Amino acid sequence: MCGIALIVSGIRFHISSFISDSPRKSHKLLFTLDDLKASLRRRGPDSLGVKKVLLHHNVSAKNPITSVVEDDDDEVHELQSMMLCSGNTDNSGQCDNFSVGKPAAAELRFIGATLQLRGINPQVQPLVDSSGNVLVYNGEIFGGHNLASDCNDSEFLMQALGKCCSCGSCLTGECVQCGKSSIADVLSTIKGPWAIIYWQGSSNTLWFGRDAFGRRSLLVHWPTEDDPTFLLSSVSPVSPSQQESEYEAPNGMGCLSYWEELPCGIYHVYVNASNTNGHLVGEIKKYEFTNSMLNELIKWERTSIEPNSEDLQISRHEFSRRHDMHSPSLEAVPCELGSTQPAILTPAHILLNALKESVLRRTSLYTIYQAMISGIKQESFVPVAVLFSGGLDSMILAALLDQCLDPIYRISAKAGLKELKRVAPCRRWRLVEIDANLSDLVLETSHVMSLINPANTFMDLNIGIALWLASGGEGCLPVANGDENDDNHARIRYKSTARILLVGSGADEQCAGYGRHRTSYRRGSWLGLHEEMRLDMQRIWKRNLGRDDRCIADNGKEARFPFLDEDVIRVLLNIPLWEVANLDQPSGIGDKVILREVAKMLGLFEAAVLPKRAIQFGSRIARESNRKNFGSNRAANQASAGSVGIYKK
Structure with a gap:
C-alpha cells in the first residue's frame, strides 16, 4: 500500500468535458507540503519519497523538454545526468533551444509513502525508470497479470507500463503503428484495488485514476481561476493550526470543500505548448475501462430479476428446507470445502467457493515483507486481522480466514468469539477490545474529520471514528492464567501488529442488507429492489x-x-435476485439470505440469524455522538442526524 500525491503547477488544464460547467468555488490552500507528507507518511510508514518532473519550453517543437529530478528538502538535485527530450534534437543528439539553467515552465511533484506488503526487496516510491517514466501506485494485483508470489506490485506495474505504446496514435487497444499495448489496457486488466499516478516521459503524458469500484482513495482538486494548482492525493491533510482553529466547535466546522472524490476511471493528460502563446496546456480526458467483463460489472446488470410463480414456489420450498436448523442436509455440509462437496452446487455453495478464493487471494498468495525484514518469529507474527462490526459478514470472513491462513498464525477478532472458537477450536483467536469515550477524543475526532473529508455528515463521522479506532488495533486482550481463550479473564494492554485488515464492505449493497432495500422492494417489487442495489x-x-x-x-x-x-x-450477479434476498421474510431471515446460507455451511448457525447492525451502532459511537452533538438519541433522530452536514459548504 502507498499514500500517493501529485502537485502540478504551471500547466493550464482544460477539464470542462467531464465535470460540471457550474461555477466552482475556490478555497485557500489550508495546508503545506510538509502537512501533506505527514498525512501520507501515516499511510506508508516504511518509506517516503518525492520526485519532480520539470517541463521546459522548447521553441522548436510543440512538446516541452522534460527532466526528472529528486526533491530533497526542497533543494533540487539532478537524479540522472541524462536530460529527457521529446522535442527536436541536433546532430549530436542534444536538445536544441534549451538551457539547463532556465527556470521550468511547469512542475509536477510526485509523492509516495509506502507500506510494503509484497516482494522481498524494499521499494521506495515514486519509482523512476531509465526512460524518465515516474510512478506512484497504491494498489494490489490479485489477478489479471501473472505475478510471482515474491514480486512487488509496483515494480511489476512499472515494467509493464514502460512497455506500453507512447507514440500517441491510439490510447486503447493494440497500437497499429508500434504493436504495443495501451496503458488503459494494462490498468483495465488488473483485478484488485488500485489508485495510480503515472508520468509517461516519452510522450509528455500524465495518467491517473482509480479502479472501477473505488476501493482505494484518490482525492482531486480541480484547477480554478483563483487557484490553478492541480492536486491529487490519497488523503486530505490538515495543518495543526487549522485543527486548532476550525475544529473546536463540532457544529460550526470550517469549509473544507477543497477536495472531491475522483470518480472511478482512467484519466489522460497530454501536455503541449502549441498555439498557446508560450503556455503549457493539458486537456484532461476520461476513458472507459477497456476490459469488457469489467464494464459488465460496472453496469451491474443481473440476469434474473423478477421470478415467475414457479420460481417463487421452488424458492419458498427451498427456503423452508434450508432454514430448518436441524436439517440433515445442513449438518452434512463440511466446513472445509473438498471432495465431499455436492455434485450439483446450490447458489450458496457457488458463492462460498468464490468468497473463499477471494479471501485466499488477499491473505496467502504473497510474501509478507514486514515479517521478513523485522526478524519477527512466525509463531508470534499476526499478518491479518478481521475488522468486526459484530455481524454476519465479519463472522463469514473470520471463518473463511481460518480455512485460508496457515495454522501457525493467530487472528485478531472483535466479536463472535465463542462461535468462532466452536467452529475452529485449534485456532488461537485474539479478541482485542477497543474501548474509548467519545468525550475524551477531541483531538482524535478532529483528525478523523480531516480523514473523512470531503464526506461531511455526522453519519460519516460516526462511521469514520469507529473504523479509525478499530483499525488502530490498540486495546485490551482478555487473558486468564495464560489462556486467552478463557471466558473468565483479566485484561492486558495489547496492540495488533497485523497490517492487513479484512473488511466486509460490499456485502450489504450486493445482498440487500439495508433498510432502504426493504422499502424499495415494498414500493417497486423486485425491479425496484434491483435498481436500489445497483444504485x-x-x-x-x-x-x-x-x-x-x-x-x-x-x-x-x-x-x-x-x-x-x-x-x-x-457470481452474485449471475444468481437470481430471489435467491440472494427474500424480503417477504422478516429482518434477520430474509435480508442477505444467501449469506445466511453461507454462514450455515460454515457452521455459524448463530451468526446466520443475526440482524443487520451498522458499525456506528454496534460500536455505540453513534449513541455517544448523538448525545454530544444533539443532546440525545431522540433529538438526533428528529433532526435526521445521519444526513446532517458538519462542514459549512
Whole structure:
C-alpha cells in the first residue's frame, strides 16, 4: 500500500468535458507540503519519497523538454545526468533551444509513502525508470497479470507500463503503428484495488485514476481561476493550526470543500505548448475501462430479476428446507470445502467457493515483507486481522480466514468469539477490545474529520471514528492464567501488529442488507429492489470506500474487501435476485439470505440469524455522538442526524 500525491503547477488544464460547467468555488490552500507528507507518511510508514518532473519550453517543437529530478528538502538535485527530450534534437543528439539553467515552465511533484506488503526487496516510491517514466501506485494485483508470489506490485506495474505504446496514435487497444499495448489496457486488466499516478516521459503524458469500484482513495482538486494548482492525493491533510482553529466547535466546522472524490476511471493528460502563446496546456480526458467483463460489472446488470410463480414456489420450498436448523442436509455440509462437496452446487455453495478464493487471494498468495525484514518469529507474527462490526459478514470472513491462513498464525477478532472458537477450536483467536469515550477524543475526532473529508455528515463521522479506532488495533486482550481463550479473564494492554485488515464492505449493497432495500422492494417489487442495489453499487466509491480507506489506512493498515472481489461480484450477479434476498421474510431471515446460507455451511448457525447492525451502532459511537452533538438519541433522530452536514459548504 502507498499514500500517493501529485502537485502540478504551471500547466493550464482544460477539464470542462467531464465535470460540471457550474461555477466552482475556490478555497485557500489550508495546508503545506510538509502537512501533506505527514498525512501520507501515516499511510506508508516504511518509506517516503518525492520526485519532480520539470517541463521546459522548447521553441522548436510543440512538446516541452522534460527532466526528472529528486526533491530533497526542497533543494533540487539532478537524479540522472541524462536530460529527457521529446522535442527536436541536433546532430549530436542534444536538445536544441534549451538551457539547463532556465527556470521550468511547469512542475509536477510526485509523492509516495509506502507500506510494503509484497516482494522481498524494499521499494521506495515514486519509482523512476531509465526512460524518465515516474510512478506512484497504491494498489494490489490479485489477478489479471501473472505475478510471482515474491514480486512487488509496483515494480511489476512499472515494467509493464514502460512497455506500453507512447507514440500517441491510439490510447486503447493494440497500437497499429508500434504493436504495443495501451496503458488503459494494462490498468483495465488488473483485478484488485488500485489508485495510480503515472508520468509517461516519452510522450509528455500524465495518467491517473482509480479502479472501477473505488476501493482505494484518490482525492482531486480541480484547477480554478483563483487557484490553478492541480492536486491529487490519497488523503486530505490538515495543518495543526487549522485543527486548532476550525475544529473546536463540532457544529460550526470550517469549509473544507477543497477536495472531491475522483470518480472511478482512467484519466489522460497530454501536455503541449502549441498555439498557446508560450503556455503549457493539458486537456484532461476520461476513458472507459477497456476490459469488457469489467464494464459488465460496472453496469451491474443481473440476469434474473423478477421470478415467475414457479420460481417463487421452488424458492419458498427451498427456503423452508434450508432454514430448518436441524436439517440433515445442513449438518452434512463440511466446513472445509473438498471432495465431499455436492455434485450439483446450490447458489450458496457457488458463492462460498468464490468468497473463499477471494479471501485466499488477499491473505496467502504473497510474501509478507514486514515479517521478513523485522526478524519477527512466525509463531508470534499476526499478518491479518478481521475488522468486526459484530455481524454476519465479519463472522463469514473470520471463518473463511481460518480455512485460508496457515495454522501457525493467530487472528485478531472483535466479536463472535465463542462461535468462532466452536467452529475452529485449534485456532488461537485474539479478541482485542477497543474501548474509548467519545468525550475524551477531541483531538482524535478532529483528525478523523480531516480523514473523512470531503464526506461531511455526522453519519460519516460516526462511521469514520469507529473504523479509525478499530483499525488502530490498540486495546485490551482478555487473558486468564495464560489462556486467552478463557471466558473468565483479566485484561492486558495489547496492540495488533497485523497490517492487513479484512473488511466486509460490499456485502450489504450486493445482498440487500439495508433498510432502504426493504422499502424499495415494498414500493417497486423486485425491479425496484434491483435498481436500489445497483444504485448502491454504482455510488459505493463516493459514499463509502474512499472514506473507509482513508480512515483505516491512517493507522498504517491496508483494508481488503473480499466481498468486492471482481469474481465475487460476477457470481452474485449471475444468481437470481430471489435467491440472494427474500424480503417477504422478516429482518434477520430474509435480508442477505444467501449469506445466511453461507454462514450455515460454515457452521455459524448463530451468526446466520443475526440482524443487520451498522458499525456506528454496534460500536455505540453513534449513541455517544448523538448525545454530544444533539443532546440525545431522540433529538438526533428528529433532526435526521445521519444526513446532517458538519462542514459549512
